[in-house]
Amino acid sequence: MGTTTVKWIGGKQFVGIDSTHHSVVLSTPDEGIGIKPSELLTIAIASCSSVDVVEILSKKRMPISFMEVTTTSEQDANPPWTFRKIHLHYKISGKNLTEKAVAQAIQLSEEKYCSVASTVRPTATVTTDFEIIAEAPAAPAEA
Numbered sequence: 001m002g003t004t005t006v007k008w009i010g011g012k013q014f015v016g017i018d019s020t021h022h023s024v025v026l027s028t029p030d031e032g033i034g035i036k037p038s039e040l041l042t043i044a045i046a047s048c049s050s051v052d053v054v055e056i057l058s059k060k061r062m063p064i065s066f067m068e069v070t071t072t073s074e075q076d077a078n079p080p081w082t083f084r085k086i087h088l089h090y091k092i093s094g095k096n097l098t099e100k101a102v103a104q105a106i107q108l109s110e111e112k113y114c115s116v117a118s119t120v121r122p123t124a125t126v127t128t129d130f131e132i133i134a135e136a137p138a139a140p141a142e143a
Contacts, residue, residue, distance in 0.1 A: 016040075038081065041116075042071040045126070046088055048116040052109035053102075057094065062101055064094035065135060073124075083124040090130035097132050106130060 002019035009015055012028040014037075025034030035043065046069040057064055067090065074085040092102055106128050110117050117126050 038075070038083075041083065041120070042073050042086060045086060045114065045116040045120065046071050048114045049088060049106070049109040049128075052113045053090070053092075053105045056105035056108055057097070057101060060101055060105075062094055062097050064092055064097070066093040066133065067091065083120060085125050085127070086120065088126070088128045090128065091133055092130060093133040093135050095135065099132065102130055102132060 004019060005017045006026070007015045007017070012031045013033055014026045015023050016026055017023045024040070026037050026040065027034035029036060050067060050069055054064060054067065070089045070091075072087045072089075073083055075081045075083050088106075090102070090106060110126060110128060120126065
């Protein structure tokens with residue numbers, strides 16, 4: 001079981017510390033210094049899934065050279081501003097990647113491995129899509 005700590009550092013600024021002693025700065029948008037706490041949830045779902053996808057594709061002997069996941073979300077208009085929709089868009093590149101392998105890796109993450117997706121699924125619809133980006137050719141060796 002993990003233990004996290006959030007320390008108030010002044011104003012509307014906080015530092016979140018995870019069970020391995022790594023930290024992140026959080027704040028309200030008007031403070032302009034840290035991540036919005038609510039958006040940390042969408043970052044968490046994207047990063048949780050990213051770890052899974054990288055690992056799954058690696059086990060399939062399809063290592064990736066680039067991945068970026070962008071989230072978009074919709075929340076209720078009134079407090080407590082519950083998330084109702086979260087969409088993850090994956091951009092991914094790697095040698096010999098196939099659409100089938102990428103789709104399967106994302107599906108396994110979403111349905112089986114990602115604890116954050118599993119946690120938010122009762123209140124938010126989580127959707128995904130992806131695009132495979134062609135790898136840039138290697139630069140020619142200098143003579």
